Amino acid sequence: MxxxxxxxxxxxxxxxxxxxxxxxxxxxxxxxxxxxxxxxxxxxxxxxxxxxxxxxxxxxxxxxxxxxxxxxxxxxxxxxxxxxxxxxxxxxxRSNYLQSLTDFAEKGDYVTDNYIREREFASLIEKEVSLLPPKMRLIFEMSRQQHLTQKQIAEILQLSDKTVKKQMSNALKVLRLKLTSFLLLAVIVLIR
CATH class of the missing domain: 1.10.1740.10 (RNA polymerase sigma factor, region 2, helix turn helix motif)
Incomplete structure (x- = not known):
């Protein structure tokens, strides 16, 4: 139609x-x-x-x-x-998946479409979020996916605002560290 x-x-x-x-x-x-x-x-x-x-x-x-x-x-x-x-x-x-990613990178069959790279990076972020400790992951997802404030999260989980703030800060530090490593690796692969 x-x-x-x-x-x-x-x-x-x-x-x-x-x-x-x-x-x-x-x-x-x-x-x-x-x-x-x-x-x-x-x-x-x-x-x-x-x-x-x-x-x-x-x-x-x-x-x-x-x-x-x-x-x-x-x-x-x-x-x-x-x-x-x-x-x-x-x-x-998972090992087959990682092997296919390795093969993909080694063959130099790079995809230049920005949209696909953006989606793959989003996938990596989701994966890294899933690896966070359960309480930290829950707080992070409530903040980023459900768009709840720290105060709302604290009320729902019956935690102090300070605890929620600390968990969010820790989650962002962990993700920044892991994603920075990934980006450095990606730049090194692209330079080769």
Whole structure:
């Protein structure tokens, strides 16, 4: 339907939540290919990548009460990333994933598209956040993903404002250190 093509992602998403099948089909058309390419970058098996993306769309259609606080595209890319991490955990193939990244870097098959690099960096950040200690990670995610203030987080978790502030500060220090190392490594690889 050509009328759907002119709608924004948010408008089409609202129609889909109201049960509009054509709106869902438009979302599928807009994002299926991009999400599949994104999943293929993280999963070597194309069928697995296709299954991961299909699971995201099934979930999207089956749960009309999803609340999206960012853009629809950000939500979908994040959903794919989390689904890939689940897949990696289930298949115990992290070493294969790391090997494929190593092969990718050694072959010099660099992707110059800024959008893809930005997404990969966002994925790295998500991975590093997932490695934070549980309490620190929870506070960090409440602040960055749910956009809660330190005071709100302190009230919800029944902690002092000072504790929340210290945990946030520690999380940012850890992430800065790890991500700085990654960026230095990336620059060294690019210089070669």
């Amino acid at each position: 050509s009328t759907y093509k002119s709608l924004t992602d948010l408008e089409i998403f609202v129609l889909m939540q109201e049960g509009d099948k054509f709106a869902f089909e438009e979302i599928y058309e807009r994002f299926n290919g991009l999400l599949y390419i994104y999943a293929c970058k993280m999963v070597s098996n194309r069928e697995d990548a296709r299954d991961i993306v299909q699971e995201i769309f099934v979930y999207l259609w089956s749960n009309p009460n999803i609340q999206i606080k960012t853009q629809l595209s950000s939500y979908l890319y994040t959903a794919v990333r989390y689904k890939v991490f689940d897949w990696l955990d289930k298949n115990k193939s």
